[in-house]
Amino acid sequence: MITRADVEHVAILARLGLTDTEVERMVTQLNSILEAVGVLAEVDTSMVGPTAQVIPLENVMRDDVARPGLARDAALANAPLRDGDHVRVPVVLEEGR
Amino acid sequence: MVGTDTASLPLADRTIGEVAGLLERREVSSVDLTRACLDRVARDAERLNTFLAVREEGALADAAAADRARADGDPRPLLGVPYALKDIFVTRALDDDGTPIPGGLPTTAGSRILEGYRSPYASSVDDRLSAAGAVLLGKTNCDEFAMGSSNENSAYGPVRNPWDETTVPGGSSGGSSAAVAGGQACFALGTDTGGSIRQPASLSGIVGMKPTYGRVSRYGMVAFASSLDQCGPLVRSVRDCAMVLGAVAGHDPRDSTSVDVPVPDYVAALDGEIRGLRLGVPREYFVAGMEPGVERAVRVAIDVLAGLGAEIVDVSLPSTDKGLATYYIIAPAEASANLARYDGVKYGLNAGEDDLLENYLQTRGAGFGPEVKRRVMLGTYALSAGYYDAYYVKAQQVRTLIKAEFDRVLADVDALLAPTSPSVAFKIGAKIDDPLLMYLNDACTLPVNIAGLPGISVPCGLSDGLPVGLQVIGRAFDEPMVLRVAAAYEAAAGFDHLRPPTARG
Numbered sequence: 001m002i003t004r005a006d007v008e009h010v011a012i013l014a015r016l017g018l019t020d021t022e023v024e025r026m027v028t029q030l031n032s033i034l035e036a037v038g039v040l041a042e043v044d045t046s047m048v049g050p051t052a053q054v055i056p057l058e059n060v061m062r063d064d065v066a067r068p069g070l071a072r073d074a075a076l077a078n079a080p081l082r083d084g085d086h087v088r089v090p091v092v093l094e095e096g097r
Numbered sequence: 098m099v100g101t102d103t104a105s106l107p108l109a110d111r112t113i114g115e116v117a118g119l120l121e122r123r124e125v126s127s128v129d130l131t132r133a134c135l136d137r138v139a140r141d142a143e144r145l146n147t148f149l150a151v152r153e154e155g156a157l158a159d160a161a162a163a164d165r166a167r168a169d170g171d172p173r174p175l176l177g178v179p180y181a182l183k184d185i186f187v188t189r190a191l192d193d194d195g196t197p198i199p200g201g202l203p204t205t206a207g208s209r210i211l212e213g214y215r216s217p218y219a220s221s222v223d224d225r226l227s228a229a230g231a232v233l234l235g236k237t238n239c240d241e242f243a244m245g246s247s248n249e250n251s252a253y254g255p256v257r258n259p260w261d262e263t264t265v266p267g268g269s270s271g272g273s274s275a276a277v278a279g280g281q282a283c284f285a286l287g288t289d290t291g292g293s294i295r296q297p298a299s300l301s302g303i304v305g306m307k308p309t310y311g312r313v314s315r316y317g318m319v320a321f322a323s324s325l326d327q328c329g330p331l332v333r334s335v336r337d338c339a340m341v342l343g344a345v346a347g348h349d350p351r352d353s354t355s356v357d358v359p360v361p362d363y364v365a366a367l368d369g370e371i372r373g374l375r376l377g378v379p380r381e382y383f384v385a386g387m388e389p390g391v392e393r394a395v396r397v398a399i400d401v402l403a404g405l406g407a408e409i410v411d412v413s414l415p416s417t418d419k420g421l422a423t424y425y426i427i428a429p430a431e432a433s434a435n436l437a438r439y440d441g442v443k444y445g446l447n448a449g450e451d452d453l454l455e456n457y458l459q460t461r462g463a464g465f466g467p468e469v470k471r472r473v474m475l476g477t478y479a480l481s482a483g484y485y486d487a488y489y490v491k492a493q494q495v496r497t498l499i500k501a502e503f504d505r506v507l508a509d510v511d512a513l514l515a516p517t518s519p520s521v522a523f524k525i526g527a528k529i530d531d532p533l534l535m536y537l538n539d540a541c542t543l544p545v546n547i548a549g550l551p552g553i554s555v556p557c558g559l560s561d562g563l564p565v566g567l568q569v570i571g572r573a574f575d576e577p578m579v580l581r582v583a584a585a586y587e588a589a590a591g592f593d594h595l596r597p598p599t600a601r602g
Contacts, residue, residue, distance in 0.1 A: 012458075015461055016458065016461050026474055033533060036533055037422040048494045049497055050494050074192065078191075080441060080447035091451075
């Protein structure tokens with residue numbers, strides 16, 4: 001059973017701001033979904049490896065050749081906050097901390 | 098000869114096969130055809146809400162250029178054929194100096210968080226269709242980040258089904274399916290992570306195909322679940338499907354999961370002959386809860402294929418009932434990682450809070466809709482400490498079993514036949530408050546994504562006046578077989594020209 005506290009904790013992990021109403025609804029809905037997902041526990045997988053992807057490819061390599069990337073101004077054009085040739089972000093490390 | 102008889106329909110409702118002939122014989126110009134589509138788009142903009150962005154001037158200019166190339170003897174089959182892209186494919190809308198390209202289209206993925214986003218580069222499929230000479234009309238509405246089965250999860254309003262405007266067109270590629278069904282585009286591209294091409298194709302009465310994982314480049318496709326996502330065509334005939342698939346399939350060095358296997362001539366595979374093929378019918382796909390009218394139509398379709406000389410084989414895929422649970426761990430887990438990029442820094446919405454964590458919370462809380470939040474929460478939970486093994490690893494193990502069952506059965510039969518969706522188009526609002534009920538829409542399609550196989554939905558009649566889809570599933574990279582079976586059925590059943598009553602005129 002997922003509790004309200006679980007939902008609030010996962011929402012912080014997911015960086016999702018949820019309103020009180022959304023938290024309430026999420027408790028109910030996640031519990032009903034996880035109950036349905038519970039059928040997986042019935043499957044014997046003791047001798048089965050995991051599959052992350054289905055195609056027979058691994059370590060796809062290319063020649064190490066330089067090529068142009070996105071033009072700087074095009075890459076910056078969608079940034080909500082820009083400072084010259086940089087994107088602006090909120091303070092991450094405060095001085096002296 | 099696989100035939101598609103749409104000659105009696107209005108220009109905008111005809112198949113690519115039909116209009117390509119008219120264009121080639123110069124009986125119709127691409128400008129006429131493009132205008133016919135744009136007229137439908139304008140006429141039904143409010144009624145169907147299919148397009149999020151339309152490039153009228155650009156499309157007509159491209160069409161005029163196609164007509165000139167045609168006059169100079171350019172033989173490309175898709176030259177001058179108008180199409181639509183699901184608004185999940187980026188289209189270039191910025192110059193290198195960051196200024197907007199006039200007429201460039203934004204890319205929203207159906208989300209508020211990307212409102213106004215202008216991509217500095219184009220998706221591979223957009224590049225390939227431009228190179229084929231097709232004419233881009235605009236971007237179609239979809240469920241937010243392709244998460245949904247009804248198109249009700251779009252931040253820009255639901256799409257309505259041209260067959261009955263009170264019903265959904267299916268999703269998540271519902272704008273693409275309704276645009277093709279409603280005569281607004283000769284074809285459209287969609288994406289399919291758990292059924293998002295095939296299910297809307299079924300509910301909208303058209304043909305839709307999810308190719309093998311790795312067959313079509315995902316470069317420039319907004320990511321939902323990277324091990325499941327695949328791009329494919331929504332079209333009015335199986336032949337059209339073969340034409341469009343041939344244009345977009347193929348290795349792309351920009352997508353490291355795109356597989357370097359040759360692209361066969363898909364149109365040549367449509368020889369109409371299926372005598373002696375072994376076609377499996379997995380009994381687990383006729384589940385409790387399936388609408389009787391859907392089951393009836395699919396069973397009749399199977400009889401039609403038997404009548405054409407195919408051997409129908411009863412087969413079993415015992416883990417089918419674990420597909421939904423497997424999918425609803427793996428897809429949300431991958432989604433929660435993919436959607437971490439929407440942090441308000443590089444692009445998209447920014448809530449403008451001074452505190453870093455608070456800014457993330459407010460930006461994502463305001464920018465994502467309810468279904469996206471639900472899946473991000475579910476995925477984050479399944480990947481979090483203490484639950485990773487019980488949910489995520491477990492789902493990946495069951496994925497191994499599901500894939501092994503398909504491999505075993507498909508070693509014995511040439512293709513599988515199943516319903517596409519357990520229901521016909523349902524009323525707008527009918528399932529939106531019950532996520533589990535909504536998820537059941539994809540019970541017959543999502544195992545195919547889990548195994549990475551190709552699948553097509555082809556119309557197989559009506560139930561309660563609404564379209565039903567027959568699903569044909571094949572071996573990895575055996576799209577020719579899937580198309581061959583679907584085309585033989587289509588030619589025999591004659592549903593290929595079926596159009597919604599509201600689309601005509």
